[in-house]
Amino acid sequence: MQKYKKILKPFIYSVVFIFLIIISYRSAKPRYKPENFTDIFNDFSWLGNWPKWLDFPLMQPLNSGFDWLIVEYGLFFEGINNFLLGLYTSMKNSLVGLPWPIVIALVVLITYFASGRKTNTTVMVAFCTFFLGFLSPRYWDKCIMTTCIVVIGMLLCIVVGIPIGIAMARNKKVRNALLPILDLMQTIPSFCYLIPGILLFGLGAVPAIIAIFVYAVPPLIRLTDLGIRLVDKEVIEASEAFGASKKQTLWGVQIPLALPNIMQGVNQCTMMSLAMVVIASMIGTRGIGDEVLLGLQQLNVGMATEAGIAIVLLAIIFDRITQSYGEKIQERTQQKKKI
Amino acid sequence: MKFLRNLILSFVFAGAMSLTTSANAACKVHLGDFDWDSANIHTAIAGYIIEKGYGCEVQSTKGSTTPIMAALFDQQIDIITEVWRDNLVQLIEDNLAKGTIIELGVNTPSSTQGFYVDKPTADKYGLKSVEDMKKPEIAKLFADPEAPGKGRMTSCISGWTCYTINMVKHKVYGLDEFYTNFDPGSGGALDAAIAGGFKKGKPVFSYYWTPTGLMGKVDLVKLEEPAYDQACWDEMTKVVEDIKANGPDVYKDTCACEYVNMSLTKAASTKFANNAANKPIIDFIKNYTVPTAVVNKSLAFYMDESDGDMEETAKNFLSNNSMWEKWVPGDVAKKVKASL
Numbered sequence: 001m002q003k004y005k006k007i008l009k010p011f012i013y014s015v016v017f018i019f020l021i022i023i024s025y026r027s028a029k030p031r032y033k034p035e036n037f038t039d040i041f042n043d044f045s046w047l048g049n050w051p052k053w054l055d056f057p058l059m060q061p062l063n064s065g066f067d068w069l070i071v072e073y074g075l076f077f078e079g080i081n082n083f084l085l086g087l088y089t090s091m092k093n094s095l096v097g098l099p100w101p102i103v104i105a106l107v108v109l110i111t112y113f114a115s116g117r118k119t120n121t122t123v124m125v126a127f128c129t130f131f132l133g134f135l136s137p138r139y140w141d142k143c144i145m146t147t148c149i150v151v152i153g154m155l156l157c158i159v160v161g162i163p164i165g166i167a168m169a170r171n172k173k174v175r176n177a178l179l180p181i182l183d184l185m186q187t188i189p190s191f192c193y194l195i196p197g198i199l200l201f202g203l204g205a206v207p208a209i210i211a212i213f214v215y216a217v218p219p220l221i222r223l224t225d226l227g228i229r230l231v232d233k234e235v236i237e238a239s240e241a242f243g244a245s246k247k248q249t250l251w252g253v254q255i256p257l258a259l260p261n262i263m264q265g266v267n268q269c270t271m272m273s274l275a276m277v278v279i280a281s282m283i284g285t286r287g288i289g290d291e292v293l294l295g296l297q298q299l300n301v302g303m304a305t306e307a308g309i310a311i312v313l314l315a316i317i318f319d320r321i322t323q324s325y326g327e328k329i330q331e332r333t334q335q336k337k338k339i
Numbered sequence: 340m341k342f343l344r345n346l347i348l349s350f351v352f353a354g355a356m357s358l359t360t361s362a363n364a365a366c367k368v369h370l371g372d373f374d375w376d377s378a379n380i381h382t383a384i385a386g387y388i389i390e391k392g393y394g395c396e397v398q399s400t401k402g403s404t405t406p407i408m409a410a411l412f413d414q415q416i417d418i419i420t421e422v423w424r425d426n427l428v429q430l431i432e433d434n435l436a437k438g439t440i441i442e443l444g445v446n447t448p449s450s451t452q453g454f455y456v457d458k459p460t461a462d463k464y465g466l467k468s469v470e471d472m473k474k475p476e477i478a479k480l481f482a483d484p485e486a487p488g489k490g491r492m493t494s495c496i497s498g499w500t501c502y503t504i505n506m507v508k509h510k511v512y513g514l515d516e517f518y519t520n521f522d523p524g525s526g527g528a529l530d531a532a533i534a535g536g537f538k539k540g541k542p543v544f545s546y547y548w549t550p551t552g553l554m555g556k557v558d559l560v561k562l563e564e565p566a567y568d569q570a571c572w573d574e575m576t577k578v579v580e581d582i583k584a585n586g587p588d589v590y591k592d593t594c595a596c597e598y599v600n601m602s603l604t605k606a607a608s609t610k611f612a613n614n615a616a617n618k619p620i621i622d623f624i625k626n627y628t629v630p631t632a633v634v635n636k637s638l639a640f641y642m643d644e645s646d647g648d649m650e651e652t653a654k655n656f657l658s659n660n661s662m663w664e665k666w667v668p669g670d671v672a673k674k675v676k677a678s679l
Contacts, residue, residue, distance in 0.1 A: 029644075055646075059646060059647070067538065070535075070538045070539060071538070074539055085484050085485075089484070089485060089487070191527070194528075195527055195528070195531050198528055198531040198532055198535055199531055199534065199535035199538060200535070202484070202532065202535065203493065203521065203523050203524075203528060203532050204484065204485050205485065281524055282524040282525040282528060283523070283524050283525065283528040283531075284493075284521065284522060284523040284524040284528055284532075285524070286485065290497070290522075293497070293498075293524065294497050294498065296403075296406075296498070297403050297404075297405050297406070297496065297497065297498020297499075298405055298498055298583075299405055299406060299409050
């Protein structure tokens, strides 16, 4: 039986491979093919350059599949679009409407409590926030737009990413199935999903949020998965010995102990979201990325660098808040361990 | 030790490779290319002829208008085969005066740019000119989801001069009260926004131009604007250049009119053109001209049949047209034909 299985797999693979070659030969345009199929075995010149008939036709089906998606599921995407856009515009308008000192005060308050009343971090974040508008008054509103997009993207990542990460940690099959998808999401060039994003959602903030999700959710999923799997076996055994159900083990033991790792994932997720927001300015997403793009297109080095510094400051703010929140949680869980 | 030996060997190998490649080519030409498809086609055709016919090493660099033009002025790029001269008047005249570039005549004799609306919407609401657009109920059709109460016109990319021209036009025509002059960020995004609107059957209001591949696929109607007038255009150009240099706050009331039915030109850097060895290539580029209809046909081939292969499109143009044989001396034409 074992031996039989060993032969079966390579056999299936080679059948699929030959099938693909036949498809590509059949669908190639006549002018690219030798007149007779048997010519291939008489004239071996095709071994020099890659022959045109050996070209798997993937572009056309992808195009028509995409058109079908737009026509059949237009309403579905419209719904997602309206929901995310409503969230974004209401958040943006309320923040842009607030006087800037109040926004700074809000950021300071959030930092102060998230970091567990650390004065150093709070002062640093307050300083960075002030500097955003201080660099150029134009940047203030644009930074708020960028922040809104990043925050919504992050929320989407957390809501979807953490449950998937937990599912991966608990089930090996799920993990094996999802890992290649995560690899794909992380390596496929962003323009491959930015341009279809415009076709589905139109120009603006929503394709950027979707792009953030695709680009930034993999590290969160990976770190959640890793964090839960790294929880000591003994601790879990102990909890089981005390009669905890699977659910109780998860919520009472695994997740709290994995929280520092999960927070690290959230932190990475934020940083990648910010990177993507700059790229998204190329599909008409308003925000601080605009300024960099404009500087590049006008060959204005000063303008691009100034806006680049603003993005770094924004990154520092996000990083310090999430990082210090993570540290606070870590201190708490370690204290529990000591007791 | 083994690592060191391999390292040295690989350097020697790389050196030998670069020597052999540069030894075959008698000359080197660096073409500038832009991020829209008609420019890509001209670059591909000219590049193919220079490479196969003149035996030169051709390198082409693709980018946004400003960086590529700057590289031409800086003598890093030798030739550009499609320059939207009227959009860049000031810049080009300054550099002609400075002697950094020379112009090589007209490429595509006529091309159009302007404000377009999709045909179904234009028919339904009787939209013919920009004046017809100035109604709140019309603006609602093109609603900008990020600016409540306003419509959206997808405009040029903010680095292109036409973005500023459109901004001034919006103000002069009074469109700015109803529409945002929306920067789509990149050429691909602008195309995708228009194509997406048509696929979903939504109203489209956009700046666009011909010759383009997309124009053959979608049905856009050009809106009438005040007729072109040289004095008016010059007055507007001054305001536009001022805004480009000092920001949108320096806007002054000006006159505005439609984009001129402009010719696309070719240009070369002075350093390249003054080199006597390059004279045959300069002569060829001077002769190079393709009418709009043929460009559109090539673009259609590129979109539908070439599988996105520009070289294939250039070969298709060269095999199905004979106009190019007049651009080059007989022996060059023979060499190009032999390679097809």
